[in-house]
Amino acid sequence: xxxxxxxxxxxxxxxxxxxxxxxxxxxxxxxxxxxxxxxxxxxxxxxxxxxxxxxxxxxxxxxxxxxxxxxxxxxxxxxxxxxxxxxxxxxxxxxxxxxxxxxxxxxxxxxxxxxxxxxxxxxxxxxxxxxxxxxxxxxxxxxxxxxxxxxxxxxxxxxxxxxx
Amino acid sequence: xxxxxxxxxxxxxxxxxxxxxxxxxxxxxxxxxxxxxxxxxxxxxx
Amino acid sequence: xxxxxxxxxxxxxxxxxxxxxxxxxxxxxxxxxxxxxxxxxxxxxxxxxxxxxxxxxxxxxxxxxxxxxxxxxxxxxxxxxxxxxxxxxxxxxxxxxxxxxxxxxxxxxxxxxxxxxxxxxxxxxxxxxxxxxxxxxxxxxxxxxxxxxxxxxxxxxxxxxxxxxxxxxxxxxxxxxxxxxxxxxxxxxxxxxxxxxxxxxxxxxxxxxxxxxxxxxxxxxxxxxxxxxxxxxxxxxxxxxxxxxxxxxxx
Numbered sequence: 230x231x232x233x234x235x236x237x238x239x240x241x242x243x244x245x246x247x248x249x250x251x252x253x254x255x256x257x258x259x260x261x262x263x264x265x266x267x268x269x270x271x272x273x274x275x276x277x278x279x280x281x282x283x284x285x286x287x288x289x290x291x292x293x294x295x296x297x298x299x300x301x302x303x304x305x306x307x308x309x310x311x312x313x314x315x316x317x318x319x320x321x322x323x324x325x326x327x328x329x330x331x332x333x334x335x336x337x338x339x340x341x342x343x344x345x346x347x348x349x350x351x352x353x354x355x356x357x358x359x360x361x362x363x364x365x366x367x368x369x370x371x372x373x374x375x376x377x378x379x380x381x382x383x384x385x386x387x388x389x390x391x392x393x
Numbered sequence: 394x395x396x397x398x399x400x401x402x403x404x405x406x407x408x409x410x411x412x413x414x415x416x417x418x419x420x421x422x423x424x425x426x427x428x429x430x431x432x433x434x435x436x437x438x439x
Numbered sequence: 440x441x442x443x444x445x446x447x448x449x450x451x452x453x454x455x456x457x458x459x460x461x462x463x464x465x466x467x468x469x470x471x472x473x474x475x476x477x478x479x480x481x482x483x484x485x486x487x488x489x490x491x492x493x494x495x496x497x498x499x500x501x502x503x504x505x506x507x508x509x510x511x512x513x514x515x516x517x518x519x520x521x522x523x524x525x526x527x528x529x530x531x532x533x534x535x536x537x538x539x540x541x542x543x544x545x546x547x548x549x550x551x552x553x554x555x556x557x558x559x560x561x562x563x564x565x566x567x568x569x570x571x572x573x574x575x576x577x578x579x580x581x582x583x584x585x586x587x588x589x590x591x592x593x594x595x596x597x598x599x600x601x602x603x604x605x606x607x608x609x610x611x612x613x614x615x616x617x618x619x620x621x622x623x624x625x626x627x628x629x630x631x632x633x634x635x636x637x638x639x640x641x642x643x644x645x646x647x648x649x650x651x652x653x654x655x656x657x658x659x660x661x662x663x664x665x666x667x668x669x670x671x672x673x674x675x676x677x678x679x680x681x682x683x684x685x686x687x688x689x690x
Binding site: 395396397399400402403404406407410411414415418419421422425426428429432433436 | 567
């Protein structure tokens with residue numbers, strides 16, 4: 230079937246060239262596709278003061294306090310990526326999932342004191358899904374303190390559900 | 394923290410949308426089957 | 440059911456290539472339709488009731504996690520549906536399969552509805568959990584692109600006076616757009632996104648408790664079988680419509 234084979238090769242090579250084009254375009258635009266910057270990236274490559282950027286990282290344990298700046302309640306906490314931490318100030322209602330040890334994305338700008346003033350704070354949740362009793366069991370066994378970040382590897386717990 | 398309205402809205406919209414497209418596809422099939430058997434009866438009176 | 444156009448040993452056993460014959464496919468699909476319908480309904484009922492009423496709430500998301508039981512299967516089926524469109528496109532362009540174009544025409548709308556529902560349920564899940572209805576991160580944006588690809592596919596099919604040109608254009612769009620699928624899948628790994636990474640992977644244990652995994656599997660099975668059942672109904676309709684057109688043309 231010569232014509233069929235010819236059509237197959239034309240189609241495959243067209244798709245192959247298209248795939249290469251997409252790979253090149255995506256790697257060229259990679260930095261723009263990144264939804265947020267980590268604290269260490271922001272400190273090493275500071276943007277112009279006043280530009281709105283997104284900062285993503287984990288809320289450091291024991292870094293959250295509330296204060297009253299200019300009569301409005303402000304939350305202050307540190308966001309870290311394990312290598313560097315940035316202080317964030319936010320006035321407004323924090324999302325339900327916000328807590329120490331949770332990943333967050335803060336949208337705002339860095340001021341000259343290296344304090345990030347956020348206009349919006351979004352909470353990320355990780356890819357783990359577990360019932361309350363499993364979380365409790367992990368906490369009690371000392372394997373995990375939610376304040377310090379995500380739970381241990383799922384191999385140790387995904388079978389830990391109470392049989393119904 | 395109850396976010397029940399979001400849960401109900403999500404399931405509600407899903408059920409309505411899938412139900413609508415299923416019903417539409419099913420009635421379309423029935424109509425076409427009816428039309429085909431009419432045409433076949435017209436062509437081959439038995 | 441012997442088909443004398445085939446060599447003797449292939450005539451009476453069930454040969455998958457016979458499904459390319461519209462008449463045979465019609466008879467085959469009509470027979471299996473009730474079986475697919477019933478298994479889809481059964482899996483769906485089991486999965487939804489289990490997920491909604493008998494599975495535990497998540498330790499941090501509470502009851503909102505139950506949106507996962509419809510959002511996740513539909514996300515998988517959205518990509519799966521477009522992959523099916525790409526397979527139909529290959530069969531049509533390269534092997535000139537007689538049913539490939541009809542199948543593409545019927546799969547498209549179902550896939551579009553599922554993709555839209557994936558985005559809507561995702562927003563309804565994101566607002567209480569993340570604090571926003573939408574972000575332009577790589578995962579959400581690439582799924583929105585997928586939705587527009589579906590719309591483009593449906594539009595192209597009806598954009599030409601010559602139906603064959605429409606089929607060909609749509610097939611080309613399906614092959615071009617299929618490259619969005621690996622982008623969707625790996626977006627959460629390649630770039631920093633708000634959307635969390637995959638819970639299931641081929642290399643590590645799933646980070647989901649079994650008490651949630653089972654209802655998820657049943658919901659996925661139910662929705663997947665439902666997708667197939669719906670496409671089966673629509674393809675049968677399309678073949679019958681074609682038969683009607685032939686009769687009317689010959690009068």
